[in-house]
Amino acid sequence: MKAILGIVIGLSLWASPLQAAMSGGQVCFPPLEFVREVYPLTIQTSEYTAGEALGGAVEIQFSVTVAGRSGFLQQVQVLDKSSQNAPMTIWIFADVFTPTADQAAFAVTDGEIQYCHATVDITADQYKTSANNSVATSPRLALAIAPSGTIMRFQVEIEGTKTWPSANDLSIVLYWIPK
Numbered sequence: 001m002k003a004i005l006g007i008v009i010g011l012s013l014w015a016s017p018l019q020a021a022m023s024g025g026q027v028c029f030p031p032l033e034f035v036r037e038v039y040p041l042t043i044q045t046s047e048y049t050a051g052e053a054l055g056g057a058v059e060i061q062f063s064v065t066v067a068g069r070s071g072f073l074q075q076v077q078v079l080d081k082s083s084q085n086a087p088m089t090i091w092i093f094a095d096v097f098t099p100t101a102d103q104a105a106f107a108v109t110d111g112e113i114q115y116c117h118a119t120v121d122i123t124a125d126q127y128k129t130s131a132n133n134s135v136a137t138s139p140r141l142a143l144a145i146a147p148s149g150t151i152m153r154f155q156v157e158i159e160g161t162k163t164w165p166s167a168n169d170l171s172i173v174l175y176w177i178p179k
Contacts, residue, residue, distance in 0.1 A: 033178060034074065034175055034176070034177060035177075035178060036173060036174075036175055037060070037061065037174045038171050038172075038173050039060075039171060039172045039173070039174070040168055040171045041054065041055035041058070041156065041168075041170040042055055042056065042102075042168065043055045043102070043167055043168075043169065043170055044102060044103055045163065045164060045165060045166065046103070047161060047162070048086075048158045048161065048162055048163070049158070049161050050158060050159055050160055050161060051105055051106055051158070051159075052103050052104065052105060052106060052157070052158055053099070053100035053101065053102055053103065053104055053105075053106045053155055053156070053157060053158075054086075054088060054156040054170070055102055055156060055170070056099055056101070056102050056155070057097065057099030057100075057153045057155040058153060058154055058155070058172070059152070059153050060092075060152040060154060070144065070146035070147075071144075071145055071176045071177055071178040071179050072141075072142050072143060072144055072145065072176065072177040072179070073092070073118060073120075073141050073142075073143040073145055073174060073175070073176060074140060074142060074175045074176065075137060075140060075141060075174075075175040076090055076120045076122070076137075076138040076141070076173065076174060076175070077135060077136065077137050077138070077172070077173035078127075078135065078136040078170065078171075078172060078173075079133070079135055079170070079171040079172075079173060080127070080133060080134045080135070080169060080170055081132075081133045081166065081168075081169040081170070082133070082165050082166065082169045083127075083129050083130075083132070083133055083134040084134075084162040084169070085124050085127040085129065085134055085136070086124070086158055086160050086162040087121075087122060087123050087158075087159035087160050088121075088122050088156050088158050088159055089119050089120070089121050089122070089156070089157045089159060090120040090122070090154050090155075090156050090172060091106075091108070091116060091118075091119050091154060091155050091157060092116070092117045092118045092119070092120070092152065092154045093112070093116055093117065093152065093154070093155075094115050094117050094145075094147035094151070094152050095115045095147065095151060097112050097115055097155075098112060099153070099155055100155060106155070106157040117143070117145050117152075118141075118143045118145070120138050120141065121138075122136045122138060123136075124160070126138065154172070154174075156172065
């Protein structure tokens with residue numbers, strides 16, 4: 001009986017740190033609500049090189065940006081209509097952040113780096129390509145995001161040299177679990 005009790009207690013303690021954090025420390029198993037948001041990027045059709053901003057900053061619209069709300073960023077996808085399969089880093093900021101101009105060297109000031117909540121790397125080997133397009137999916141993240149204000153933005157930094165034939169060939173998809 002002791003062994004069975006130990007397994008049950010062990011499982012309940014181990015069950016889900018994510019769910020425990022989301023429920024204020026109580027381990028319960030409510031259904032998780034996932035929110036999927038698609039953010040089309042407006043990009044140039046001239047060549048991008050490593051270290052440049054890929055499009056402008058994008059304001060995140062999810063309810064986590066309401067004052068006092070928080071959530072967990074679970075996953076990021078890149079939808080590429082022209083299959084360029086570019087490695088990139090998605091920088092996620094809260095509050096103060098001065099965006100880098102499209103195709104300029106991506107830079108964050110010393111004063112603003114404290115507002116970086118996360119970076120998500122997308123590598124070339126994460127893309128799955130079809131005849132017409134490709135999709136890259138990040139590994140599972142479970143990144144806690146709790147903005148101190150109501151504005152969150154992300155901006156993409158390209159990690160290679162690529163050219164897209166159309167200004168609307170890229171979209172970033174964010175998957176959230178709200179708290």
